[in-house]
Amino acid sequence: MNYQLRETVPEIEDYINIRLAAGMSRKSPQAAAIGLKNGLFSVVVYAEDVPVGIGRIIGDGGCFFEVVDIAVLPQHQKKGLGHMIMQRLMQYIHATALPTAYVSLMADHGTPEFYRKYGFEASLPPKKAGMSLRIS
Template structure:
């Protein structure tokens, strides 16, 4: 199967469906619609004309960048699509992030080794602690 990547914002429906199918948390269509409009950079991977993967960067575009929503439909996993997504997202960061910018991500599903390939380090207590607050 031929895959290709487009630099574009996915539709809210595509975004929610791919996230859920890939095992990420549910986002409402309302939240997705708002969030997708406010991202810094987004990509969608297609198999023929069907979206099968997504990835985004959010942040303020200067001091802080966060890699989010790396998700590929289960039937298309283990085919290099995550690598395709991350390579383009990291290229965007290296092209646009000024010196001293902080780039972060939360690695789900035991994937820290995957992200280490792109220069990310695991934050370990007591020096650092990753934290979150989920609004339900």
């Protein structure tokens, strides 16, 4: 299969569908529309002209960057697309982020080793504690 990574914001429907198929939480079309237009950097992987993977960076562009929405359709997983996405996102961060910038992400269970390859470390007590709040 011929895969191509494009630096583009995913379409709302593709964004929602790829996230859901990859086992991630549902986002409403309204929330997705706002979030997608306010991201710092986005990529979409295409198989021919069909979107099969996404990845984004959000944040303030100075002090804080967060890697989000790393998702690949199940039938295209285990083919290096996650690495393709992360490599491009990390290139953007290294080219854009100033010294002292903080780059974070929330890794699903089973994926921390994947993100360690890109320099991420677990935030563990007593030094740090990752926390979250989900609005439902």
